[in-house]
Each structure stands twice: as structure tokens, then as C-alpha cells.
Amino acid sequence: MSNNIFTKALCAAAAIAITATGFSASANAQSRTVRTAIVNYTDLDLNSEDGQATLQGRLKGAVRKVCGSYDPKNLVDVQDYGVCMDQANVSAQRASVTIMAAAKSGKPVETAMVISN
DSSP states (O other), X not given: OHHHHHHHHHHHTOEEEEEXXXXXXXXXXXXXXXXXXXXXOTTOOTTSXXXXXXXXXXXXXXXXXXXXXXXXXXXXXXXXXXXXXXXXXXXXXXXXXXXXXXXXXXXXXXXXXXXXX
């Protein structure tokens, strides 16, 4: 019982940061930017299908937030957006595996930071 309370207390403070690396072009040079989105999952029951589906939806939303929008007429923007989406999706998938494994073991993670270069 106390382990369950401890687990819920840890989950209450939990958040996941998904970090993806993108590139933004300027007129003279490219500079590297790092973008981060935090996905809160403390309110989810990750042992249920609904909770898992909601987590996946939140991760997908974070990927979209991290990569933002792009100018489809600018080839550099299109390429950078594709790279960002690939990297952010890999980060989100890794984070999901980490979170689910921790939830199943009864030892939830407070934060899982995943960085892709």
C-alpha cells in the first residue's frame, strides 16, 4: 500500500522532456537550435489502454510542437522540418518505451530526457 502511494507521488511530479535538434537557416549561415516540449503524464493510468493511447497522443502533439511549421516553398525549411520530425519521433518513441517499462516495473520515472543529434 505504501509502495503504491510512493509510486503515485513520484508520478505526480513526473514529466518528460522531448528534445529534438533542428536547423534554422539565416541569410548568411545556418545555426543549430534545440527545441524542447514537456509532456505531462501524471494524470494517466499507464496500465490501461486508454492511458497508453492518451500518452501516445500527447507525445505526437509534442513532436508537432517541437518541429513547428515550415515554408513549403523553401527547400531548406522542408528538409530541416523532415529531419526534425524524424529525430523528434525517434525521441518520442524512446521516451514512450522508457516510461512504459518504468510504469510496468512499478518504478515510474520522474523525468526522461531524450536527446537526438
